[in-house]
Amino acid sequence: MRGLRRAKDQEIWQLVTYLRTLSGAVDLASLPGSAAAGRAAFERLDCGRCHMVRGQGGRLGPDLSRVGDRRDPDELVEDITTPDAEVSPRWWTVRITRADGTVVEGLRMGEDTFNLRIMDGEERLLSFAKAAVRSVERILESTMPAEAISDAERDDLVAYLASLRGSDS
């Protein structure tokens, strides 16, 4: 890339401003909801049962400590209202039937040609050799429960989640 040694200061700042709009950094004050109210809703809905935020919470959903860095508010709305729309393979559920017919389900932490590693509902790590099990079934839906929430509550949750930006938040 060619340098910007000949650019004027004003042009450089215009470029910086433009690049910042691409980085996804969101002005929290521009969001309709209240982060404080969103945090209360997060607690009321027991989201922490599955989601960890700065070391507090469960392991059965994505760690949300920096979710505001990686998801924009529109994406957060989708994540909350239509959780099945885009489930990352890491959060698929697999149902494994052992050779003896017993069944175990868990989140798909890792899968390769020969092996499968899951976290079950009790947050235990389990490892399976595929050759040693009878069947493996993938469940591509999210394990997040569908909660009836108001639009205002949704906006509050989005404001709270958008505020979770690692150490700065």
Added chain:
Amino acid sequence: MRPIGWSGAALLVVAAQTAPAQDASGDGMPLLSPVTWERLVNSDEEPQNWLMYHGALHGQRFSRLDEINRENVDRLKLKWAHQIRQLDRNQTTPLVVDGVMFITESPSNVTAVDAATGRAYWRYEHPLPEGIRLCCGRNNRGVAILGETLYMSTNDAHLVAIDARSGSLLWETELADHSKGYSKTAAPLVVGDTVVTGIAGGEFGIRGFIDGYDAATGERRWRTYTVPGPGEPGNETWAGDSWRTGGAPTWLTGVYDPELDLIYWGAGNPAPDWNGDLRLGDNLYSSSVLALDRETGKIVWHFQFTPHDVWDWDAIQVPVLADVELNGERRKTMLWANRNAFYYVLDRESGRFLLGAPFALQTWAHGLDENGRPILRENVFPTTEGTRVAPMAGGATNWWSPAYSPRTGFLYVNSFDAEGIYYQRDDEYEEGSIFLGGGHRMPLAADHYKSAIRAIEATTGKIRWEFPITPRTRSGVLATAGGLVWSASVDGYFFALDEETGEPLWRMSLGAAPHASPMSYAVGGEQRIVVAMGNVVFVFGLAEE
């Protein structure tokens, strides 16, 4: 908390065995049960696991597994390998806990994999700021564990706590300002419910320390400076204000004796490295070992191997704790093959010097006096023209682990016989900048010198055998109850030696140099031997008959 001695091991093992831990991954049984303090104290009783950087609190790097032994080691074959993503020095000693392995990666990351297959569960990547000052590479040597939490040092001088099941960050604390030259590379040590950890940056004129943190919260419980401040004993060993930039970093994991309730930790070179005129005096506690009270971090005793060190001979080696018979008496000792080429035996209760002898080429001292203080030869200090002295600055050995086998009573050490030319130059401290006060070079190429794995008889300091390897090799040593001593050479070989004779019994060319120390564990009842070489962690086991 009441300290728990190794003598109480039998009682405590019962508790450890009631844990629902399984190690036969692949069969869908739950893995990874909480690692209690009792399990850490009694880690020798569960040799299928490798629960801390040195394998056990005593630092012997000896595995009680004996499935792989002198009779069958020729059947060893590669089981799996883990490729590290970042190209850099690979200094990791993985932990294994009930079928899950934790591998640290450069610069400050950790991956959890299935110990049976090497396949990943999760990966934690620590975001690092720009402009970190490191003397010697973006290294990380390992993690510690307590309960279900991993503890890791990061290059930006932070300590992080990570959930061992998911890789989530639980807490993070800054030890010091990385822009001033502070950094962290070593695995922490869990002692009770305290995470004990050191600091690096001896080439930047930092003021070294050892810290203790609340394992649950990351709150600091104590800090012990390795350079005493005004009014503290030892400050008089630093001329003027030189203590402020005195170095004495603590960049390798220490050990702990539960019976004496003492933490032992080595301290590195004084700063600046090679110009002692800028810091006249013995420069306590640089190039020393410290015994610390567990609860307060207070210094109980110290022993300085190299007073007024002007050669960069950090006492950054593993304090190996072993109970041995000296003059007909069972003694609680600390065995230490130092970077300065002398082997020491100390009374670890009092710090008293018991025995010392050179284990590698040295030309700087006539010997050690009755207190273990070196008797210096003439003209060994760095000069502007250069002074030729053995060992070279990298030392007769360095941070890579030795191994002690209670079967043979030998301390196995990777040693280097070489000389260096040491230069003294003026220097002025500038915050965050390299502060060396001179320079160093080897007069000849490394091939002119000699590296060897040496078996030092712990109670006499005599070399019982040596196995020459290509110079200069930076590899630790592992001893196992199968009668084997494991190490690697800079030309890319990983090998096993007979513990009694040093005879090579097995080798494999892995094609890249080592920068780490081997370890051993078992999964599904089968022993594994692990070594990090190049950017790969290799895992070996016996081929089926």
